[in-house]
Amino acid sequence: MTGKLYVIGVGPGDPELLTLKAVRILKDVPCICVPKGREEGSSLALSIVKRALNLDGKEIIEAHFPMRKTKGIKASKHQSIKDSDALTLCRSDTFIDSELDTKWQETIETVYSRLNKGINMAFITIGDPTIYSTFFYLYDRLLELNPELNIEIIPGVSSINTAAARANLSLSLADEKIAILPATYTDNLKETLEKFDTIVLMKVHRVFDKVLTILNEMNLTNNAVYVSRAGMDDEKIFKNIRDIKEADLNYFSVVIIKK
């Protein structure tokens, strides 16, 4: 019998936003795999889980992924990102380079070996696993190794919903349409702002100045709210996005525009 792999969304940061199901499974499995390297050196997903339950005696597999794109952004700072840079950055998001590829391969082999020994595992991910989670880079490759692999995805509270809740905003009512965009794509932003009722811009730290310019041009600046690190201890909410300073911009940030 191979083990079962649970892919668990641990919510946006507040340990209380873990689900009962996540807690039950995390208590039960002897082995937890956690992606590391996105930001801040240590795994945010693991720190959330550690604050909610005792992990003594469990094997913790930290999967290190060199996130070159993030380093690149830190070096160039958000203001200096030009169109071409932004495009390169967003392309490197989808392109798994060889070093990254080797790291993923190692993780896949580690996870697969545990499952083959009959060990149940959890792969934890910030927010919800279906929203911009690294897990799906592994998913297909695991199934290639064994199409019968038992993988269950446990949804979590997403950072998008949390950001809206913390800002007391409804993302949608009745027949309203929502667009969720990685802010690196500012090319079609105007068109999307015209056609949708609510627009959520992810990872907006990369292109904040450009976004602000477009919102100003469209008289939508007053319709925008910026939520940084929703659900975390150092969460910040700006109802006037003109007040945002460079230090307020970070990876875990969204702009919500409601028309």
Add this chain to the structure above:
Amino acid sequence: MTGKLYVIGVGPGDPELLTLKAVRILKDVPCICVPKGREEGSSLALSIVKRALNLDGKEIIEAHFPMRKTKGIKASKHQSIKDSDALTLCRSDTFIDSELDTKWQETIETVYSRLNKGINMAFITIGDPTIYSTFFYLYDRLLELNPELNIEIIPGVSSINTAAARANLSLSLADEKIAILPATYTDNLKETLEKFDTIVLMKVHRVFDKVLTILNEMNLTNNAVYVSRAGMDDEKIFKNIRDIKEADLNYFSVVIIKK
């Protein structure tokens, strides 16, 4: 001291998808307000909470909202909804008619009177409160009565994320763009299907045949997955949406199209 109002997302249906925070607050508050009338006669949100914890001794306020639009749909059935009907239906979604208005007013007064007595309350809602939740119809009016009212929105696991998780689908990776549409708006569906990577169609039971026609025309039928009642006991997933029968269509259904 006025009481505090917690607006709580109780997740999509599985009681284990309640968050720790939701459970703690629901145990703590002496009074729970629950919207009733959306579907099936009784409140789904309340039944989820009842399966997770004992509500003995708490006051349960059931807020009855006549959902005329739903009755209208039931009478006409999804196949017979023409363009004009669909438009009328979706307009009636945003238009609160006078009977509905009176019912909301009664609920607001009930909630407000409890808060004024210093009673902490929870208003529970399926999924996540920021996604198509009735609560926001009350929100502004409550603040009109008292702008200092203490209202906290507790995010929950949304049915959209749950549907994707149950179908083992990523809604977005890297620089992918997501559109979430109430399916009543089929007018711009083609354009949205062209421009977005992932398209989530809500309440698709109303216009399923029309959606299927458009997907067929665009060769996207094989990219669509239908999830009915994600996270509930009678959940159904169709990887081939051509297999869907009329009986499989219902209010709690989404189509996810991944390109």
